[in-house]
Amino acid sequence: MPTNKNRKKIKWFNDGVEAFVRARPDAPRLYCCPICIRGFDNPNELTFEDVPPQSVGGKPLVLTCPNCNHWSGRLLDTHIRTGCDLHEFAEGKRDTRIKLIHSGDTITAKALLAQGQIQITGLPENSDPKAHRSLFEKLDKVASKGLKSWELSLEFIEFKRHNPWREAVGWLRVAYLYTFAALGYNFIMRPELNIIREQFQRPDDRIAPQAMQSIRSPSTDNGLSFLYSPPELRSIVVRLGVNLFFFPAFVESSKLVDSSTLYERIASYLSLGQKLTISGTHIDLPKRPQFAFDYLPRSIFNHVAAGGTIRVDMGN
Numbered sequence: 001m002p003t004n005k006n007r008k009k010i011k012w013f014n015d016g017v018e019a020f021v022r023a024r025p026d027a028p029r030l031y032c033c034p035i036c037i038r039g040f041d042n043p044n045e046l047t048f049e050d051v052p053p054q055s056v057g058g059k060p061l062v063l064t065c066p067n068c069n070h071w072s073g074r075l076l077d078t079h080i081r082t083g084c085d086l087h088e089f090a091e092g093k094r095d096t097r098i099k100l101i102h103s104g105d106t107i108t109a110k111a112l113l114a115q116g117q118i119q120i121t122g123l124p125e126n127s128d129p130k131a132h133r134s135l136f137e138k139l140d141k142v143a144s145k146g147l148k149s150w151e152l153s154l155e156f157i158e159f160k161r162h163n164p165w166r167e168a169v170g171w172l173r174v175a176y177l178y179t180f181a182a183l184g185y186n187f188i189m190r191p192e193l194n195i196i197r198e199q200f201q202r203p204d205d206r207i208a209p210q211a212m213q214s215i216r217s218p219s220t221d222n223g224l225s226f227l228y229s230p231p232e233l234r235s236i237v238v239r240l241g242v243n244l245f246f247f248p249a250f251v252e253s254s255k256l257v258d259s260s261t262l263y264e265r266i267a268s269y270l271s272l273g274q275k276l277t278i279s280g281t282h283i284d285l286p287k288r289p290q291f292a293f294d295y296l297p298r299s300i301f302n303h304v305a306a307g308g309t310i311r312v313d314m315g316n
């Protein structure tokens with residue numbers, strides 16, 4: 001008996017094969033992994049990918065190959081999670097484990113940011129009791145004598161390995177998979193998007209930094225937008241919190257501007273150092289594969305026309 005999960009996998013697989021064939025009528029009937037563009041002829045060779053990662057509340061959105069799925073989990077997803085932890089710590093919503101070092105003693109403690117100050121609480125059960133006692137005695141002495149010169153080092157254990165660039169590439173991958181689920185193969189298989197996939201293959205190189213931008217005011221209004229202003233920056237933008245991810249626009253608008261040079265235009269806009277306001281029509285993020293540009297290319301534009309307008313300020 002096939003389970004619900006299996007039935008869902010077979011449906012997503014068949015929908016993907018059909019979308020791929022509609023996008024590339026001469027290609028073999030295969031499911032094409034959106035990350036590595038390799039073809040698979042059996043649903044069992046594919047995995048459900050959580051978008052965003054499960055560790056930050058994501059749910060299955062598309063099928064990717066196990067290689068791409070696990071590779072991302074290992075190299076990018078952990079930085080997405082620690083990035084969220086760091087953000088919550090900075091907002092005073094959670095504490096974090098630290099190593100506290102003072103005149104030869106090292107102990108484990110926890111730190112919390114509250115009203116611009118850092119509150120430190122010792123964790124005697126996680127420290128050498130002698131070092132714990134000695135460190136706090138010395139600190140008491142510092143306080144009672146009002147000593148002016150003393151040193152205390154903090155080491156943020158959980159954030160030590162955090163790599164903000166890999167976190168950004170991880171979110172770019174999330175945004176790319178949202179565009180794949182919403183718009184399909186016709187959208188992602190254009191040569192203009194090779195640079196994005198190359199960025200995933202070489203996560204430590206700065207290949208497409210212009211694809212990732214941030215906005216001034218945080219918002220919970222996540223979504224996918226068809227950006228139309230300024231017209232030179234026509235693109236598909238995925239908005240996730242304060243982050244915007246830019247992807248070259250589809251045919252309809254690439255007649256007006258050359259999609260392959262979008263990132264160069266973004267770079268030259270930003271080099272002007274001015275506040276940049278962008279506007280576009282907005283649709284909700286997909287919750288399952290829809291492949292709109294493969295199945296019903298016109299429907300997405302009706303959908304977009306019915307959506308609201310977004311307007312955000314970019315830059316620092």
Ligand SMILES: [Zn+2]
Pocket residue numbers: 033034035036037038064065066067068069
């Ligand atoms: Zn793959």
